[in-house]
């Protein structure tokens with residue numbers, strides 16, 4: 001076996017824990033203002049360049065975890081480290097794609113992507129920034145629609161702009177919160193393959209939240225299955241050993257795909273009994289929760305806050 005040089009070994013060790021999520025806790029106030037731990041002790045390590053999909057029953061806390069990673073939802077306790085650095089708020093090293101594309105309607109796709117590029121590359125020349133925008137719009141298959149406004153594009157095309165905008169920032173961590181959730185199944189498959197094609201080229205470390213077991217397996221290197229909330233955490237992590245680039249037909253024809261899919265379905269079925277909403281559950285306030293005063297000012301759902309990220313984003317050093 002080939003012997004790794006010490007520096008290469010160190011690099012490999014660093015890459016193995018490129019993103020570390022350590023004992024992450026999120027508490028929201030219940031209607032009486034008492035803190036309820038929705039996520040409690042979430043631990044996960046993501047290798048550089050890996051795509052990890054996160055699956056779990058509705059309301060278990062998937063988006064809550066993703067928003068904490070994005071820095072858009074304050075962490076009650078615990079840490080998120082990207083390349084060894086603890087994250088504090090949003091930053092240009094992380095970008096997010098939500099279910100809704102959240103494009104500015106008065107801007108073309110080019111201008112929408114340029115919005116983030118300008119903030120992240122303030123020292124680049126106008127020509128360099130233009131080339132970055134064009135490159136990424138081309139990568140998502142929109143070279144012919146660079147000067148179209150959102151109203152002139154389909155939902156799938158708008159989502160492509162959102163993906164180009166996120167990837168053009170060259171983030172260390174790409175966060176995808178059900179990015180295909182509003183699309184028809186053909187557009188969905190098309191876009192899944194577009195993202196996989198881009199990640200094969202760029203190897204961006206990615207977390208994908210999805211409700212779709214097939215998508216979770218097809219897209220990911222590992223699938224993280226979350227337990228039900230409150231106090232949700234990582235229940236099980238499943239390795240998906242298919243090589244990249246992946247060919248959908250080959251994967252769908254393999255027995256392994258159905259075995260992996262079966263493991264996910266079993267996990268979700270076991271958790272089904274405890275699904276919130278199945279039976280009324282009295283959730284007692286939890287005394288040991290770390291105080292988080294900003295929590296009461298948060299909006300209930302934060303899925304449409306992509307633009308906050310750009311507004312709050314400091315430039316690349």
Ligand SMILES: Nc1ncnc2c1ncn2[C@@H]1O[C@H](COP(=O)(O)OP(=O)(O)OP(=O)(O)O)[C@@H](O)[C@H]1O
Nearest residue numbers: 028029038057058059060061062063064298299300
């Ligand atoms: N700002 C908030 N204040 C209070 N409770 C919240 C807030 N945001 C989310 N919650 C609650 O936290 C829990 C987890 O919500 P979250 O949206 O993270 O779940 P999810 O797994 O992403 O759900 P879905 O799959 O349906 O999108 C839910 O019970 C939700 O009602």
